[in-house]
Amino acid sequence: xxxxxxLHFGVPILEVQLDDIKARQTEIRSALLQLRETExxxxxxxxxGWHSQDDLFNRSEDIFRWLSQMIFELGGKLIRHAEKLPDxxxxxxxxxxxxxxxxxxxxxxxxxxxxxxxxxxxxxxxxNPPESQSGIHDGDILFFDPIPVGAPYRPATTVAYTPxxxxxxxFPSYLLHMVAPHFEEDPRISLAFNFRxxxxxxxxxx
Ligand SMILES: [Fe+2]
Numbered sequence: 001x002x003x004x005x006x007l008h009f010g011v012p013i014l015e016v017q018l019d020d021i022k023a024r025q026t027e028i029r030s031a032l033l034q035l036r037e038t039e040x041x042x043x044x045x046x047x048x049g050w051h052s053q054d055d056l057f058n059r060s061e062d063i064f065r066w067l068s069q070m071i072f073e074l075g076g077k078l079i080r081h082a083e084k085l086p087d088x089x090x091x092x093x094x095x096x097x098x099x100x101x102x103x104x105x106x107x108x109x110x111x112x113x114x115x116x117x118x119x120x121x122x123x124x125x126x127x128n129p130p131e132s133q134s135g136i137h138d139g140d141i142l143f144f145d146p147i148p149v150g151a152p153y154r155p156a157t158t159v160a161y162t163p164x165x166x167x168x169x170x171f172p173s174y175l176l177h178m179v180a181p182h183f184e185e186d187p188r189i190s191l192a193f194n195f196r197x198x199x200x201x202x203x204x205x206x
Pocket of ligand 1: 045192
């Protein structure tokens with residue numbers, strides 16, 4: 001599998017495209033929409049959107065087990081590569097949740113500390129969204145430069161990525177990001193997750 005490593009601010013943002021998500025999109029989508037009907041959501045960065053509980057890896061349905069296992073294995077592989085860790089380095093998937101954003105919903109700027117690595121996997125997005133302004137499209141994820149001084153010292157303070165169905169991003173948990181609103185009838189559905197590096201958990205008291 002090919003992974004791109006974008007270094008817009010000198011910060012790694014790893015990107016892979018998972019064809020399996022498109023192949024099982026209908027099944028995943030209906031499981032996640034069903035979850036919203038039956039489970040209590042929680043309030044985090046979500047503005048108007050629905051944020052599930054963050055332990056979806058504990059669910060027993062096949063589709064959640066498959067998603068959890070794939071995110072755990074692939075995320076672990078990418079993080080070990082990025083951190084130059086040995087193959088047996090322990091990486092834990094510490095949280096996994098879904099965001100369902102109906103028209104007008106967005107996610108406020110936030111980071112995922114004290115975790116080490118975080119990510120998102122897109123289940124249902126408009127792959128050709130309208131552009132609003134400054135190269136930002138509806139439903140884009142925006143990352144903020146940790147040293148947000150802009151020109152002439154640094155690149156533009158934010159970079160916007162337009163995800164496709166099956167796009168997975170993995171990035172350091174300290175990296176501030178947000179999700180732009182969209183205005184289509186179809187909800188924007190994405191999974192989000194955090195990883196912990198086992199050695200760090202054993203070494204530090206937090
Ligand atoms: Fe986030």
